[in-house]
Amino acid sequence: MIDTHCHFDMMPEPERYIKEAEERGDIIIGMTNLPSHFRMGMGHVQGFKHIRLALGMHPQLVTPDTIREMTLFKELVDETSYIGEIGLDFSRAFRPNRDMQIDCLRQILAILKGKSKIISVHSCRAEKELLELLTEYETRNVIFHWYSGPLTLIDQILEKGYYFSINEAMCLSKNGSKIIQAVPKDRILLESDAPFNDRCSLKNVRARVGLEEKQLIANFKQLISRLRIPEQ
Numbered sequence: 651m652i653d654t655h656c657h658f659d660m661m662p663e664p665e666r667y668i669k670e671a672e673e674r675g676d677i678i679i680g681m682t683n684l685p686s687h688f689r690m691g692m693g694h695v696q697g698f699k700h701i702r703l704a705l706g707m708h709p710q711l712v713t714p715d716t717i718r719e720m721t722l723f724k725e726l727v728d729e730t731s732y733i734g735e736i737g738l739d740f741s742r743a744f745r746p747n748r749d750m751q752i753d754c755l756r757q758i759l760a761i762l763k764g765k766s767k768i769i770s771v772h773s774c775r776a777e778k779e780l781l782e783l784l785t786e787y788e789t790r791n792v793i794f795h796w797y798s799g800p801l802t803l804i805d806q807i808l809e810k811g812y813y814f815s816i817n818e819a820m821c822l823s824k825n826g827s828k829i830i831q832a833v834p835k836d837r838i839l840l841e842s843d844a845p846f847n848d849r850c851s852l853k854n855v856r857a858r859v860g861l862e863e864k865q866l867i868a869n870f871k872q873l874i875s876r877l878r879i880p881e882q
């Protein structure tokens with residue numbers, strides 16, 4: 651199994667969780683919500699073969715103090731090939747920080763420009779704005795995590811070569827099912843978003859969507875093979 655969006659650093663026993671996953675041969679891309687979390691966690695995953703840690707700056711955590719975290723982001727960016735969770739969140743609670751979030755994301759995308767990374771993005775009620783920024787900065791290798799935006803935007807996201815990581819909760823919702831149907835099978839990856847998601851079984855998603863493990867592995871391989879292609 652390949653979990654492309656998991657927050658194991660927020661679990662009560664992260665080391666046990668990743669050790670068990672490693673023993674099963676599972677691959678996990680662990681998100682972090684702040685660069686300081688990444689710095690704390692990176693030493694703990696270094697001995698693992700299949701567990702990766704992504705450098706993130708969660709849009710819900712953007713505050714005027716983020717400037718300090720962004721200094722750290724710049725310092726740490728070359729420590730990993732994985733970036734996340736980053737993005738935009740314009741849902742009611744976070745909308746007041748909209749301009750700050752955009753400013754922070756612009757800084758991140760500018761730092762990432764010309765670097766070869768796999769990037770997991772959060773796009774709550776801000777899908778169009780996010781896609782515009784990714785386009786402006788010519789960001790590549792993006793995975794839209796738990797997409798819940800308009801169906802009409804999916805084709806544009808696909809045209810960019812981007813992927814969608816889907817979870818069990820999406821399969822169980824009407825809107826989520828429509829989104830999953832609109833994405834071709836070769837652009838689907840799985841995610842748990844654990845521990846923030848009670849419906850996080852990868853096995854159940856695979857069964858519900860009728861995806862074969864072989865296909866999912868091929869999709870992931872296709873995406874990470876781009877890490878080896880130098881940027882223009």
Ligand SMILES: [Zn+2]
Nearest residue numbers: 655681735843
């Ligand atoms: Zn997440």
